[in-house]
Amino acid sequence: MVFPDDERSxxxxxxxxxxxxxxxxxxxxxxxxxxxWFKWLEDATPxxxxxxxxxxxxxxxxxxxxxxxxxSMLKGEAVTWDKLHQTAEHNAKQ
Numbered sequence: 001m002v003f004p005d006d007e008r009s010x011x012x013x014x015x016x017x018x019x020x021x022x023x024x025x026x027x028x029x030x031x032x033x034x035x036x037w038f039k040w041l042e043d044a045t046p047x048x049x050x051x052x053x054x055x056x057x058x059x060x061x062x063x064x065x066x067x068x069x070x071x072s073m074l075k076g077e078a079v080t081w082d083k084l085h086q087t088a089e090h091n092a093k094q
Contacts, residue, residue: 011054011070023059023070031070037078040066 008027015022021041022032035042041049041064048063060067072078 009057009070011057011059014049014052014054014059014068016049021068023068023073025057025070031073033073033076033078038068040064041068 008025010026011023012026013022013024015024016035019035020032021035021038022030024030041061044061044064048061051061051063053060053062053067057070058067
């Protein structure tokens with residue numbers, strides 16, 4: 001569960017195990033999705049996966065210039081950081 005404007009939604013860890021990617025929030029909630037949903041992350045090297053920046057309900061991989069959105073992961077959607085920002089920019093222009 002993501003808590004709007006609440007420190008409990010701060011990402012504290014990202015892990016890869018058994019073909020899945022798991023994001024852990026400060027609340028202790030762990031969200032996981034199949035890694036193959038995120039081809040860009042599946043194809044990344046261990047070093048690229050290890051280079052992360054944690055944010056409110058998201059994790060960014062600077063070496064890959066993309067990231068994961070926890071709310072989308074909870075919905076079972078393979079939405080990436082890049083797609084979210086493109087949508088936000090598009091909506092701001094309207």
